[in-house]
Amino acid sequence: MTKEDVTAMILSAKKQAGLKWEEIAEKIGMSPVWTHSACMGMNAMPRDKAEALVAVMGLPQEAASVLEESPTKVWEQAVPTDPCIYRLYEIVGVYGPTIKAIINEKFGEGIMSAIDFDMKITRVENPKGDRVKLEMSGKFLAYNNW
Amino acid sequence: MTKEDVTAMILSAKKQAGLKWEEIAEKIGMSPVWTHSACMGMNAMPRDKAEALVAVMGLPQEAASVLEESPTKVWEQAVPTDPCIYRLYEIVGVYGPTIKAIINEKFGEGIMSAIDFDMKITRVENPKGDRVKLEMSGKFLAYNNW
Amino acid sequence: MTKEDVTAMILSAKKQAGLKWEEIAEKIGMSPVWTHSACMGMNAMPRDKAEALVAVMGLPQEAASVLEESPTKVWEQAVPTDPCIYRLYEIVGVYGPTIKAIINEKFGEGIMSAIDFDMKITRVENPKGDRVKLEMSGKFLAYNNW
Amino acid sequence: MTKEDVTAMILSAKKQAGLKWEEIAEKIGMSPVWTHSACMGMNAMPRDKAEALVAVMGLPQEAASVLEESPTKVWEQAVPTDPCIYRLYEIVGVYGPTIKAIINEKFGEGIMSAIDFDMKITRVENPKGDRVKLEMSGKFLAYNNW
Amino acid sequence: MTKEDVTAMILSAKKQAGLKWEEIAEKIGMSPVWTHSACMGMNAMPRDKAEALVAVMGLPQEAASVLEESPTKVWEQAVPTDPCIYRLYEIVGVYGPTIKAIINEKFGEGIMSAIDFDMKITRVENPKGDRVKLEMSGKFLAYNNW
Amino acid sequence: MTKEDVTAMILSAKKQAGLKWEEIAEKIGMSPVWTHSACMGMNAMPRDKAEALVAVMGLPQEAASVLEESPTKVWEQAVPTDPCIYRLYEIVGVYGPTIKAIINEKFGEGIMSAIDFDMKITRVENPKGDRVKLEMSGKFLAYNNW
Amino acid sequence: MTKEDVTAMILSAKKQAGLKWEEIAEKIGMSPVWTHSACMGMNAMPRDKAEALVAVMGLPQEAASVLEESPTKVWEQAVPTDPCIYRLYEIVGVYGPTIKAIINEKFGEGIMSAIDFDMKITRVENPKGDRVKLEMSGKFLAYNNW
Amino acid sequence: MTKEDVTAMILSAKKQAGLKWEEIAEKIGMSPVWTHSACMGMNAMPRDKAEALVAVMGLPQEAASVLEESPTKVWEQAVPTDPCIYRLYEIVGVYGPTIKAIINEKFGEGIMSAIDFDMKITRVENPKGDRVKLEMSGKFLAYNNW
Amino acid sequence: MTKEDVTAMILSAKKQAGLKWEEIAEKIGMSPVWTHSACMGMNAMPRDKAEALVAVMGLPQEAASVLEESPTKVWEQAVPTDPCIYRLYEIVGVYGPTIKAIINEKFGEGIMSAIDFDMKITRVENPKGDRVKLEMSGKFLAYNNW
Amino acid sequence: MTKEDVTAMILSAKKQAGLKWEEIAEKIGMSPVWTHSACMGMNAMPRDKAEALVAVMGLPQEAASVLEESPTKVWEQAVPTDPCIYRLYEIVGVYGPTIKAIINEKFGEGIMSAIDFDMKITRVENPKGDRVKLEMSGKFLAYNNW
Known part of the structure; x- marks a missing residue:
């Protein structure tokens, strides 16, 4: 199985x-x-x-x-084609350098963890059309200097 | 210029x-x-x-x-190498199908817009290590049937 | 099934x-x-x-x-090989930046939606050889500034 | 020059x-x-x-x-990243096989030319949001059997 | 079937x-x-x-x-590996720009059709070693200016 | 120089x-x-x-x-984008296996040389539209069995 | 079969x-x-x-x-991963331009055939560790000028 | 410098x-x-x-x-396009698994080193056309079991 | 089997x-x-x-x-997607040139063998969070000059 | 600067x-x-x-x-070509799934951090040829379940 x-x-x-x-x-x-x-x-x-x-x-x-069991996390499309998933990829392409800059400014040298991480999706009502809200939270990990 | x-x-x-x-x-x-x-x-x-x-x-x-002026949005690395940006790419790879499934369940057939879109980054204090919070919000766009 | x-x-x-x-x-x-x-x-x-x-x-x-059921939209050839489909890809390659420029000039900063979208294909008689007419229409989506 | x-x-x-x-x-x-x-x-x-x-x-x-002068038509991104151009690429990915099937049904074996080709872009007013209309027309080319 | x-x-x-x-x-x-x-x-x-x-x-x-039935023409190797087919690919790589220049000089702006197209292969005897002769013929298609 | x-x-x-x-x-x-x-x-x-x-x-x-001087033959696009050159690439994709089969049937195991090779391009008048004629000729090279 | x-x-x-x-x-x-x-x-x-x-x-x-029967020679990895085969690929990457330069100097413009070709592998004893000897021989093919 | x-x-x-x-x-x-x-x-x-x-x-x-100075060995074309170098790549593609099998049979589990390595190129006269002879020799390296 | x-x-x-x-x-x-x-x-x-x-x-x-039996070592993802394996790939990307420089400084021109190689993984207790320790050891192989 | x-x-x-x-x-x-x-x-x-x-x-x-200043960590070769760096890539390809399995067995679900990370390179004398020793240590990060 x-x-x-x-x-x-x-x-x-x-x-x-x-x-x-x-x-x-x-x-x-x-x-x-x-x-x-x-x-x-x-x-x-x-x-x-x-x-x-x-x-x-x-x-x-x-x-x-x-x-x-421990899964091996594999995705086969380096660039996803499904429109719903592609839009997320596009956000990383367009705003990735911005997210990096803001994190570095707020926390110093480091990254947001994708392992000690959680996410929540909610529907926000809006008269101009309801909105999808994605809230992600990941532990800040500082680069080690040794 | x-x-x-x-x-x-x-x-x-x-x-x-x-x-x-x-x-x-x-x-x-x-x-x-x-x-x-x-x-x-x-x-x-x-x-x-x-x-x-x-x-x-x-x-x-x-x-x-x-x-x-209108920019042409170009990123040269289909898979970003900088660790801070890669982690975001990884989140799309691992959780992309999940985000799609939850959006479809909450809204019906459609996607979260990356155009009518906004994002906010905050630092959340946490005794086990402060956390990066990313809040994204995009208009839900329903697929047209014609 | x-x-x-x-x-x-x-x-x-x-x-x-x-x-x-x-x-x-x-x-x-x-x-x-x-x-x-x-x-x-x-x-x-x-x-x-x-x-x-x-x-x-x-x-x-x-x-x-x-x-x-909600489909996952997947295409396996980043560049399609079938001549009929390739010609469409070629049109995007040759005229993509032009379409972007004209849309920006007519509407401002934004894109044509591929979600709130419809298409019609007709045969147009022509003495020099009948023509394929593709009519696409998508909602204009303006970029959000926030 | x-x-x-x-x-x-x-x-x-x-x-x-x-x-x-x-x-x-x-x-x-x-x-x-x-x-x-x-x-x-x-x-x-x-x-x-x-x-x-x-x-x-x-x-x-x-x-x-x-x-x-005759140009050499070159585009460097096999998959375009600019959102306005990507949406056109996405339309080819999602609807390419459909366009092919409908052309074949209406004309027989062949393709729409991207050379004997023209295109028009118009703004169509719509109370739910104006729409971009793309009209493409290409000569039908029948496959040669020899 | x-x-x-x-x-x-x-x-x-x-x-x-x-x-x-x-x-x-x-x-x-x-x-x-x-x-x-x-x-x-x-x-x-x-x-x-x-x-x-x-x-x-x-x-x-x-x-x-x-x-x-109408076939979907698919080839899986963007660069073919079989030596007999690779040599044809190599000819396109080495002489493609030359063929384009000569066609443009002889016909004006346009291309050789791969749809209204035929090909013949013959064996030509030669004392230094027989030769493969490929004769391709395609209709010239002029670019439309509109 | x-x-x-x-x-x-x-x-x-x-x-x-x-x-x-x-x-x-x-x-x-x-x-x-x-x-x-x-x-x-x-x-x-x-x-x-x-x-x-x-x-x-x-x-x-x-x-x-x-x-x-001896040139290093380099082409940068594995799949050429210029329509005139792409059509040649497409011909290799569609007819490559056929050319291989016919060569093998006429000559035995081997290939057409791209080195001991020549090509000629002519304009052939035709009432339905003039045609580009490409004549390629390459020495047949038999595989060595040793 | x-x-x-x-x-x-x-x-x-x-x-x-x-x-x-x-x-x-x-x-x-x-x-x-x-x-x-x-x-x-x-x-x-x-x-x-x-x-x-x-x-x-x-x-x-x-x-x-x-x-x-005539085989279609296909290899699926453009860059082989098995270490024994990769080392051969690496030799082509590092020494390819050198082999080309030396062949051009010794023979003039042309290449070593991979079709009229043979190879032999032997074990050469050596007190510092036995060595693999690869001997390849291919007919020199001169470029045609026409 | x-x-x-x-x-x-x-x-x-x-x-x-x-x-x-x-x-x-x-x-x-x-x-x-x-x-x-x-x-x-x-x-x-x-x-x-x-x-x-x-x-x-x-x-x-x-x-x-x-x-x-120590060089960083870089080649930019994963698949070389120059015909003289490509033929070497093709030999690795066609005969790589064979070379691996023969080495394993003659030496046991291991590879031919590309570091403790040498190569010689000679011109061999031949009435049917002179031949390029490549002689490569590399130290056999046995896999460690630990 | x-x-x-x-x-x-x-x-x-x-x-x-x-x-x-x-x-x-x-x-x-x-x-x-x-x-x-x-x-x-x-x-x-x-x-x-x-x-x-x-x-x-x-x-x-x-x-x-x-x-x-001798295995053919194949991995299908040139860039691994599983986070645990990707981090190792990232370390090679970020520190590869550094490892090369330090090896060259300590040993002269050459490499660390991946064939005459061993590895050990241990858990190191640490009050700030236990650590994974990877110890790799490979024979230094000097480049041959001939 | x-x-x-x-x-x-x-x-x-x-x-x-x-x-x-x-x-x-x-x-x-x-x-x-x-x-x-x-x-x-x-x-x-x-x-x-x-x-x-x-x-x-x-x-x-x-x-x-x-x-x-905060660097953007970029490497241009997804698969490095320099032999000294490639061997490290090969180790990840061959032993990556093994490292993952052993980490999971010793620590539970999670990864070795490449951010809270350090590395040491030493020369180990050995009568059969000196060895390169790489010691890497990274904090174990457990996957969050939420």
């Missing part, structure tokens, strides 16, 4: 049950972003969350140990 | 004056992210902001019309 | 029935371009159109929910 | 004279799209148009023969 | 019958180059030729309609 | 004298294709031809030895 | 029989390098050698005609 | 003196391949050889220390 | 037995890094170690000869 | 003074690896170290503020 197999089982069970990612996330006590990512096999689940998911979705017991 | 020339003048004047991007931004009544991006030549400035910047930084008058 | 499966069913039913895309499109009350694209799995169908298509083409009921 | 030199002269004279591409095009009796493209060095001008442009813009006489 | 299936059937029948491409071509009244290309699925056959081929090679009737 | 310098001198002298490549080629007793290619620095000239060219075009004497 | 099938049969028979490539090569009267390459499907075998191999390795009779 | 400067001086002095690489190599007591490579800046010269070269070619004294 | 098959068997047996790589390595008397690499099929095992592994993990006897 | 200018000044002063990187590093109280990297412009120096370096190397005062 591979991570791909478990992802397929989750998607199928989710469709069957008519659940949203937000609802699944709430049932296992985690955020929707992390829950989706772990279900897609891009993050490993700690044991208790893997078992909770198996229970919630009615997966076979073996799935829990697969969800705990 | 090109956009590169104006960027060089701004950087030099900024160093001379000991100003931070936040301070420059405040003086022209715009956000630090947008101000930096426009000064780097990645966004065009409306006339009044271009003139305000020229006044604040003591640039030659011709610089204002250059700041107003 | 995947989007690929449904595409194969549609192509087979279309051949069997001797229908053209224009005829299928008319039967479901949509345009030929959008209909073909959604049948190829590059756009999602709203429920009523998915059900209309299932009825028109005699597809199994499950196909409707698959047609409604 | 190279094509790049002449392009720079035209841009400078245009700024000086406060002319729009539409106005320049009208003065030489050609369309704005073709005029911009030829001024950028992506198309060659027939002698009379080259001389008309030299007269209109007040360029040195040598510029006319440079405008007549 | 796909184009790949039909190609495999043709190759197998050809081997069985001990036929050369030249002989097959002659039997259907077409050139060897076009015949091979259409059998490989890189060109569509008009109905009569598809039926002639099916008769000559003893293929199942369904193969005729597959041979008529 | 580099090959690029000599190419620039030749182009300038050619424009001054109002000569065509065919005329220059005739004056030095070589073909137009080879002459253009050697003038562009993509082939080396034997001493007598280099001296003839220097005399015909009125170049400085040092240019002769530069024309004799 | 494909070339891949025959390669698999040969490898299996070779393991079973405990034969080295040198021994197989000797049994069919050819060199080890050519024998290995033809068994891998990167060269075609003349009929007598194909039949000798079939006899020596106990392959089914059909394998002989497959070994005779 | 950079390595590029010194290379240019050597080439100029070589042309002036009418020397061949073989003659220069002999004068400094090294092989032609190594001498050319070091003169091109792809290898560092030990002090005595650098000084010998400076004396032989009449270079300024500072050139000796530049020739001693 | 391929190397991939054997890797899958090892992973399954390891999970079943609840063994760590360190424990497996110790049982066959080798280091964890080498053991993991050989089990993944990236290194060949000497006979005694292959047999020891087969015994320890309860693999079928045939697996031993597969573990002894 | 750019980082490139300062690097050139340091290299020149270093050559003049006959200093090694180890000696420079010792004079400013830092490690050789970090010192070289910062002098190359790949790391920023804290003020006191920048001033110490300026004093030690006799650089103009302005150089200190340039050494303090």
Whole structure:
């Protein structure tokens, strides 16, 4: 049983049950972003969350140990083509140097961690058209001088 | 006089004056992210902001019309190498499909605009190490069916 | 049942029935371009159109929910090799900067949306050889200054 | 004197004279799209148009023969990064196979020429937001069977 | 039944019958180059030729309609590795700009069509070693000025 | 004095004298294709031809030895963008495997040389539109079995 | 039966029989390098050698005609990753321009053929560590001037 | 003074003196391949050889220390385009896996070093056309198991 | 039975037995890094170690000869995407020229071997957060001058 | 004054003074690896170290503020060609998945930081040939689950 197999089982069970990612996330006590990512096999689940998911979705017991396994994070398109994902890539291309400059000014030499990291997506109502709000937070890591 | 020339003048004047991007931004009544991006030549400035910047930084008058010009947004590295920018690229690679799925679930078929878009960067104090907070907001654009 | 499966069913039913895309499109009350694209799995169908298509083409009921699913839009050739598609790529390469300049002159800083977008293809008779006419229309999106 | 030199002269004279591409095009009796493209060095001008442009813009006489020269059409980004141009690339990626299918259905085996080709860009007023209209027309070329 | 299936059937029948491409071509009244290309699925056959081929090679009737279908012309190696094909690529790299210059001098601004195109390959005896002769002919297409 | 310098001198002298490549080629007793290619620095000239060219075009004497030097043949675009050159690339992509198959059938295992090679370009009148004729001839090279 | 099938049969028979490539090569009267390459499907075998191999390795009779077929020589990694093969690539990168210069000095304008070509690999004893000796020999091909 | 400067001086002095690489190599007591490579800046010269070269070619004294400097070996074309160098690349592509297999059979697990390496190029007379002989020799390096 | 098959068997047996790589390595008397690499099929095992592994993990006897076979070391991502592996790539990008400079200063012209090479990974306790320690050691190989 | 200018000044002063990187590093109280990297412009120096370096190397005062500036870390070769650096890339390709597996086993889900990182290079005497020892140490960063 591979991570791909478990992802397929989750998607199928989710469709069957008519659940949203937000609802699944709430049932296992985690955020929707992390829950989706772990279900897609891009993050490993700690044991208790893997078992909770198996229970919630009615997966076979073996799935829990697969969800705990360390994934190799692979994406095949260096430049993503799906418009929704490409726009994010474009933001990094256009604003990447700006984000770097502002971080350096606020924190000194270093980066925002993509490992000690979290993200939240919300819908913000707006009379001119609702907006997607992405909030990312990552620990500042200072470069070591040695 | 090109956009590169104006960027060089701004950087030099900024160093001379000991100003931070936040301070420059405040003086022209715009956000630090947008101000930096426009000064780097990645966004065009409306006339009044271009003139305000020229006044604040003591640039030659011709610089204002250059700041107003429409830039061609080019980045040369499809995959950025600077660690601070790469981490953002990595976030798109790892979480891109997740962001797409959550947006689709919350809004229906569509994307977050990278054009009707804004961003804010803040420093969040944290006893385990301060964190970088990126807040992005883009208008939801629904796919047209015709 | 995947989007690929449904595409194969549609192509087979279309051949069997001797229908053209224009005829299928008319039967479901949509345009030929959008209909073909959604049948190829590059756009999602709203429920009523998915059900209309299932009825028109005699597809199994499950196909409707698959047609409604959000597709991940992927193309594998960064530079397309098929001559008919390559010529379109070539037009973007040759005339892209011109289209950008004219849009900026007519509308100000911004872009033509590829999301709030529609297209029509017609055959124009011409004594020197008939011509393909492509009409594209996309909402102008102005860059946000913040 | 190279094509790049002449392009720079035209841009400078245009700024000086406060002319729009539409106005320049009208003065030489050609369309704005073709005029911009030829001024950028992506198309060659027939002698009379080259001389008309030299007269209109007040360029040195040598510029006319440079405008007549055959250009080598080169673009350096296989995938364009500027958002306005990228959206066109995206349209080719998403709708390319659809355009091909519809052309084949309407005309038989063949392509739309990118050489015997013209394009027009207009602003279409719309209460929900004005729209960019691109109209392209190319001669249908049938594949030869021999 | 796909184009790949039909190609495999043709190759197998050809081997069985001990036929050369030249002989097959002659039997259907077409050139060897076009015949091979259409059998490989890189060109569509008009109905009569598809039926002639099916008769000559003893293929199942369904193969005729597959041979008529419009192919998507795809090659996977941007730079071909097989030495026989690479040498052709090398000729384009070394002599491409020369061919362009000579065509422009002889015809004016335009290109040689690869669509209204034919090719012939012959063996030319030569005491220093026989030579491969490739004769290509394509319609001149003049750039449109509009 | 580099090959690029000599190419620039030749182009300038050619424009001054109002000569065509065919005329220059005739004056030095070589073909137009080879002459253009050697003038562009993509082939080396034997001493007598280099001296003839220097005399015909009125170049400085040092240019002769530069024309004799061995060039490093470099092209920067793996996939050429200029439409006139791209069409040749497309022909290799579409018909490369066919050319290989026909050569193998006519000659046995081997290739057409791109070194012991010549090419001729002619204009063929045709009531439906004149045609470009490319005739290439290369020595057949058989694979060695050892 | 494909070339891949025959390669698999040969490898299996070779393991079973405990034969080295040198021994197989000797049994069919050819060199080890050519024998290995033809068994891998990167060269075609003349009929007598194909039949000798079939006899020596106990392959089914059909394998002989497959070994005779013309291969399409494909390698998928433009830059090989296996260290043993990469070192050869590195030698071409570092010494390629040198080999070209020395060949031009010794022979005039031209190249070493990779078609009329042979290679031999030997182990040379050396007290500081045995050495691999590669001897390649290819016919000199002079550029044609026409 | 950079390595590029010194290379240019050597080439100029070589042309002036009418020397061949073989003659220069002999004068400094090294092989032609190594001498050319070091003169091109792809290898560092030990002090005595650098000084010998400076004396032989009449270079300024500072050139000796530049020739001693460690070069960064860079080639810009992952796949070389010059036909003479490409043929070597092709040999690696076609015969790389064969060379690896024969080395493994003769020596065990390991590679041929490209560092403890030498090469010799000779002209071999042959009535069917002279041949280029490349002899490479590299120390066998066994993989470490630890 | 391929190397991939054997890797899958090892992973399954390891999970079943609840063994760590360190424990497996110790049982066959080798280091964890080498053991993991050989089990993944990236290194060949000497006979005694292959047999020891087969015994320890309860693999079928045939697996031993597969573990002894010479692997072709292939990685598909020129730039790895998994964050843990990417950081190593980043270290090579940032510090590669530094490592080269320090090696050249300490040893003279040459490189660190990646063949006569070993590596050790340890966990170093640290009150500010434990650290990963990588110790690599490779034989210095001096460039040959000949 | 750019980082490139300062690097050139340091290299020149270093050559003049006959200093090694180890000696420079010792004079400013830092490690050789970090010192070289910062002098190359790949790391920023804290003020006191920048001033110490300026004093030690006799650089103009302005150089200190340039050494303090935040660098954009760029490398142009995704796959490095210099053999000394390539071997490091090869180690990442061959052993990257192994390092990941061992880190995950020893620490849990996470990575070795390339930011909170240090490195040391030493020469280890060895009768079979001295060895290069690279010791890298990076803080373990655990993935956040949220």
